[in-house]
Amino acid sequence: MARVNANYRKLRAGYLFPEIRRRTTAFLADHPGARVMRLGIGDTTEPLTPTVVAGLRRAVDALADPATYTGYGAEQGEVPLREALAARYAGHGASIELDEIFISDGAKPDSANIQSIFDAASVVAVQDPAYPVYVDSAVIGGRTGAGTDAGYEGMVYMPCTEENGFFPALPEGKVDLIYLCSPNNPTGAVATKEQLATFVEYARKTGAVIIFDAAYAAYISDPDLPRTIFEVDGAKECALEINSFSKEAGFTGVRLGWTVVPKALTCEDAEPGELNRLWFRRQTTMFNEASNIVQQGGLAALSEQGRKECRGLVAYYMANAKTIKDGLDAIGIKTFGGVNAPYIWMKTPNDMSSWDFFDKLLNETHVVGTPGSGFGPNGEGYFRLSAFGHADDIRVAVDSIQQNLNL
Amino acid sequence: MARVNANYRKLRAGYLFPEIRRRTTAFLADHPGARVMRLGIGDTTEPLTPTVVAGLRRAVDALADPATYTGYGAEQGEVPLREALAARYAGHGASIELDEIFISDGAKPDSANIQSIFDAASVVAVQDPAYPVYVDSAVIGGRTGAGTDAGYEGMVYMPCTEENGFFPALPEGKVDLIYLCSPNNPTGAVATKEQLATFVEYARKTGAVIIFDAAYAAYISDPDLPRTIFEVDGAKECALEINSFSKEAGFTGVRLGWTVVPKALTCEDAEPGELNRLWFRRQTTMFNEASNIVQQGGLAALSEQGRKECRGLVAYYMANAKTIKDGLDAIGIKTFGGVNAPYIWMKTPNDMSSWDFFDKLLNETHVVGTPGSGFGPNGEGYFRLSAFGHADDIRVAVDSIQQNLNL
Numbered sequence: 001m002a003r004v005n006a007n008y009r010k011l012r013a014g015y016l017f018p019e020i021r022r023r024t025t026a027f028l029a030d031h032p033g034a035r036v037m038r039l040g041i042g043d044t045t046e047p048l049t050p051t052v053v054a055g056l057r058r059a060v061d062a063l064a065d066p067a068t069y070t071g072y073g074a075e076q077g078e079v080p081l082r083e084a085l086a087a088r089y090a091g092h093g094a095s096i097e098l099d100e101i102f103i104s105d106g107a108k109p110d111s112a113n114i115q116s117i118f119d120a121a122s123v124v125a126v127q128d129p130a131y132p133v134y135v136d137s138a139v140i141g142g143r144t145g146a147g148t149d150a151g152y153e154g155m156v157y158m159p160c161t162e163e164n165g166f167f168p169a170l171p172e173g174k175v176d177l178i179y180l181c182s183p184n185n186p187t188g189a190v191a192t193k194e195q196l197a198t199f200v201e202y203a204r205k206t207g208a209v210i211i212f213d214a215a216y217a218a219y220i221s222d223p224d225l226p227r228t229i230f231e232v233d234g235a236k237e238c239a240l241e242i243n244s245f246s247k248e249a250g251f252t253g254v255r256l257g258w259t260v261v262p263k264a265l266t267c268e269d270a271e272p273g274e275l276n277r278l279w280f281r282r283q284t285t286m287f288n289e290a291s292n293i294v295q296q297g298g299l300a301a302l303s304e305q306g307r308k309e310c311r312g313l314v315a316y317y318m319a320n321a322k323t324i325k326d327g328l329d330a331i332g333i334k335t336f337g338g339v340n341a342p343y344i345w346m347k348t349p350n351d352m353s354s355w356d357f358f359d360k361l362l363n364e365t366h367v368v369g370t371p372g373s374g375f376g377p378n379g380e381g382y383f384r385l386s387a388f389g390h391a392d393d394i395r396v397a398v399d400s401i402q403q404n405l406n407l
Numbered sequence: 408m409a410r411v412n413a414n415y416r417k418l419r420a421g422y423l424f425p426e427i428r429r430r431t432t433a434f435l436a437d438h439p440g441a442r443v444m445r446l447g448i449g450d451t452t453e454p455l456t457p458t459v460v461a462g463l464r465r466a467v468d469a470l471a472d473p474a475t476y477t478g479y480g481a482e483q484g485e486v487p488l489r490e491a492l493a494a495r496y497a498g499h500g501a502s503i504e505l506d507e508i509f510i511s512d513g514a515k516p517d518s519a520n521i522q523s524i525f526d527a528a529s530v531v532a533v534q535d536p537a538y539p540v541y542v543d544s545a546v547i548g549g550r551t552g553a554g555t556d557a558g559y560e561g562m563v564y565m566p567c568t569e570e571n572g573f574f575p576a577l578p579e580g581k582v583d584l585i586y587l588c589s590p591n592n593p594t595g596a597v598a599t600k601e602q603l604a605t606f607v608e609y610a611r612k613t614g615a616v617i618i619f620d621a622a623y624a625a626y627i628s629d630p631d632l633p634r635t636i637f638e639v640d641g642a643k644e645c646a647l648e649i650n651s652f653s654k655e656a657g658f659t660g661v662r663l664g665w666t667v668v669p670k671a672l673t674c675e676d677a678e679p680g681e682l683n684r685l686w687f688r689r690q691t692t693m694f695n696e697a698s699n700i701v702q703q704g705g706l707a708a709l710s711e712q713g714r715k716e717c718r719g720l721v722a723y724y725m726a727n728a729k730t731i732k733d734g735l736d737a738i739g740i741k742t743f744g745g746v747n748a749p750y751i752w753m754k755t756p757n758d759m760s761s762w763d764f765f766d767k768l769l770n771e772t773h774v775v776g777t778p779g780s781g782f783g784p785n786g787e788g789y790f791r792l793s794a795f796g797h798a799d800d801i802r803v804a805v806d807s808i809q810q811n812l813n814l
Contacts, residue, residue, distance in 0.1 A: 001614030207408030
């Protein structure tokens with residue numbers, strides 16, 4: 001008789017964003033005609049740029065023509081796309097070879113599925129708060145015990161607090177896999193090269209592997225902040241990196257990302273090259289390349305003109321971030337992030353719980369945000385606002401918060 | 408210290424198709440200028456149809472326009488696409504609800520990842536020969552022991568032989584998950600409704616779950632053969648079904664598929680609805696929807712005109728199948744399949760091993776096929792030829808086999 005993977009039953013609640021959607025839908029049912037402003041999920045709103053659109057159209061046209069139609073593509077993704085990404089890494093001083101880059105349908109699946117190549121007994125460390133996918137995929141994979149109010153047993157939480165500038169101290173005790181995300185979702189904090197170097201040194205010393213999520217790297221404007229962990233000496237021996245076109249090029253629904261697994265990466269029982277080969281085996285067995293149409297859109301986004309246009313998209317959302325941050329600061333709400341990252345992390349007023357503030361904000365101002373506690377125990381008492389939205393809507397949302405939030 | 412998932416080390420060889428690619432590349436290096444005809448991997452060669460192309464273009468245009476741009480889509484896939492699929496099931500006499508359909512980026516990932524919702528100790532049964540993804544994903548997930556020449560320990564192989572018409576007898580002993588594929592890859596055999604009913608009855612009696620791969624259903628022309636397992640009474644209580652646009656609409660590189668997990672589906676420790684919810688949780692946590700562009704292409708393929716055009720594609724490849732089958736029959740090679748399925752399964756001449764015949768066929772005729780042994784122990788001594796290819800190329804390949812194969 002078949003039985004279920006009982007690890008799913010350890011999961012404490014529905015995935016965060018469906019729960020937000022549920023509460024928002026319920027609010028709208030009770031308030032027909034209300035205009036709800038969504039600063040919750042980090043969902044892009046601005047159209048694809050002309051160069052990307054042209055690339056996508058060319059790809060569709062090629063598939064319509066017997067002379068240029070193609071079926072299954074290259075296993076790790078189209079070579080020109082990987083070449084363009086390698087060139088970008090080179091621009092950041094990191095030498096990445098083509099067979100170290102794996103094109104995928106996004107950072108979310110990669111950040112979950114990457115655990116497949118590591119032992120089921122791996123101890124996983126996450127920043128707390130963190131993107132829920134890291135934690136939930138560890139739970140599903142049996143890498144934690146039961147869930148409690150303090151988090152999942154067996155999982156190592158690295159507190160990110162106002163005191164440490166939302167970058168964690170090194171973990172205490174044995175850990176095997178360390179998720180780091182910078183610019184951080186949800187706190188908007190960006191790690192310095194020195195901060196990343198402490199983790200690289202730790203991982204090399206202890207044999208841990210860093211899973212570095214750089215999905216928001218394009219939002220960094222400060223030239224001194226690292227865009228990739230591979231800017232840090234020695235990172236290729238202890239880290240892999242995940243990235244995405246979602247937020248940089250507006251591909252949230254279009255779907256494209258990539259993961260770099262350096263051949264130099266090792267762990268306790270893997271020689272250089274093996275982890276790279278295992279991810280190749282995972283992806284060729286359980287995945288089948290990103291859409292060929294979408295890959296051409298990504299390639300266009302990496303062209304000179306494409307990059308210029310994407311910088312325009314990023315600047316647009318970052319202007320929103322400033323609107324939000326300045327607007328909240330003006331009414332005495334304490335905010336973090338929002339400078340080199342599209343997320344504003346705010347302290348809830350009067351020490352309200354995150355979900356209580358969610359309901360209050362929705363009811364009083366019709367603004368939807370994301371409860372900090374949904375990102376982990378240390379997110380309690382915080383709240384995330386996303387800069388992804390039409391500038392006019394963001395302005396209306398901030399005005400509504402300023403006028404209607406009963407502080 | 409991090410350690411690898413040692414299950415990967417049990418895998419006996421590289422995934423089948425990379426190995427074929429390797430040998431083909433080596434042959435070409437030794438024979439510069441040789442024209443190699445690829446009847447190996449089942450890769451579509453004919454352009455997308457006009458209706459599909461128009462749907463894709465509309466989707467790209469919508470994303471270029473601020474008024475119609477969208478980011479993240481509906482969690483189980485766009486509603487109109489699921490409605491169109493539900494209508495198709497209704498046409499086969501199966502009532503499937505929208506929240507039982509999960510749109511994905513293809514049947515391959517779904518057929519591997521679906522194991523995630525079942526216990527890690529599940530005993531997996533596969534037809535032998537079978538699509539390697541079922542087996543390899545079970546190995547990676549720790550659901551087998553070591554690999555031997557007779558297959559992986561702990562895995563149940565259900566022999567599909569000439570004697571049983573390439574449809575297996577019921578498994579002996581306890582099994583939890585049963586993969587069935589019809590029309591079958593690689594044998595081209597198509598299960599009758601009565602044959603499927605024996606497995607449905609068995610699964611309901613023993614509490615096993617059937618994972619039914621219907622990726623080639625569009626290739627059935629015989630009106631008496633079932634297009635979906637849900638044509639069988641009681642199947643919704645014991646089976647889920649995976650399908651794809653790859654072969655029906657030429658989406659091998661475009662990427663689109665779907666899985667139906669009925670709410671009625673149960674297993675030993677799951678009430679109705681739970682397996683559906685677990686797959687929802689798996690997909691919302693570890694996947695992020697198929698590309699919105701591609702989903703519009705799929706929707707167009709399911710329109711009346713789109714379906715008509717796709718039937719034309721299928722007819723094109725099935726004419727190829729007839730060319731191959733007739734051509735091999737004419738020189739005394741024993742063939743199976745190729746009538747309601749795009750694969751021809753042939754007995755190797757003189758009891759050659761499958762890989763020896765691969766090398767012989769490549770060297771003597773410059774035709775690439777797929778060794779049957781790559782699909783499992785009972786595939787040894789057989790060979791698969793794929794009907795996917797330009798008709799002219801297929802004709803040249805068959806002529807070359809007829810003229811140059813030294814029998």
